[in-house]
């Protein structure tokens with residue numbers, strides 16, 4: 001007899017049936033699983049435009065990724081606030097969680113790559129000119145990590161609320177800006193130009209900052225929290241680049257070098273993003289050590 005109480009014939013045994021009988025399974029006047037999770041709303045968002053067999057996969061993969069990204073944004077906000085309050089230890093848990101979520105995002109590409117070029121072409125035309133360019137959550141995530149490109153706000157002009165939120169993040173300090181300010185508050189040398197800068201611009205590589213991180217990495221006992229923070233940032237960027245790489249490769253295997261529905265060159269455009277680093281000094285410090 002298996003331990004779960006289900007007999008080989010699929011029936012519950014007598015003792016377990018008595019336990020089951022004591023559970024009230026009528027949820028008429030109580031909150032249920034589906035009520036709490038708003039499952040009807042969530043699942044009603046799966047609306048394929050064609051009856052092609054692979055369109056549901058395409059929709060679910062995007063929904064799953066958007067859901068995970070929404071949690072990443074929440075965790076990034078929490079981590080940035082903790083760093084601002086001089087509590088890097090509190091930020092570690094959130095950043096470790098971000099990196100674990102990113103692993104889910106990266107492995108989701110394995111599911112999508114079961115879709116062949118011919119499968120995708122059966123419904124690609126139905127997507128019109130829509131594309132990942134218009135993912136406001138993805139763009140928000142990039143901005144919080146420090147990728148500031150004003151042109152990328154344009155696809156969101158049609159939605160005033162998203163546009164306003166993205167514009168605010170565009171002008172605000174990034175996660176890396178918060179970490180740099182923390183270095184300075186902890187008495188380490190940081191050029192003033194990095195602290196009092198126009199945050200709507202990308203962070204520019206600074207040799208002086210690289211040297212400050214070098215001090216942290218050479219004195220890990222003294223600067224343990226800053227060192228831990230730096231390694232968490234490297235984890236997040238590493239996983240982000242893995243996502244970009246898997247996206248680019250999945251796109252190449254599905255549509256080759258066709259132009260994107262969003263108007264870009266497609267794979268060529270996605271490759272350019274692979275050269276952009278959020279935290280360049282943290283990568284360079286490895287060579288300098």
Ligand code: HEM
Nearest residue numbers: 061065131132133135138251254260261262263264266273
């Ligand atoms: C068949 C699958 C996919 C194809 C062929 C594809 C193709 C492309 C292409 C060609 C672009 C460049 C923009 C354009 O001109 O359209 C792009 C951008 C983008 N895609 Fe996908 N994509 C796929 C799946 C996904 C999935 C599952 C996600 C997850 C949410 C996603 C998110 C994005 C994002 C966020 C961008 C903007 C990237 C940036 O600006 O750096 N894509 N995609």
Ligand SMILES: N[C@@H](CC(=O)c1ccccc1NC=O)C(=O)O
Nearest residue numbers: 127130131132133259260261262
């Ligand atoms: N850019 C893709 C279309 C695409 O992937 C897409 C279309 C609508 C909603 C989400 C999409 N995914 C990410 O780019 C293409 O060129 O085929």
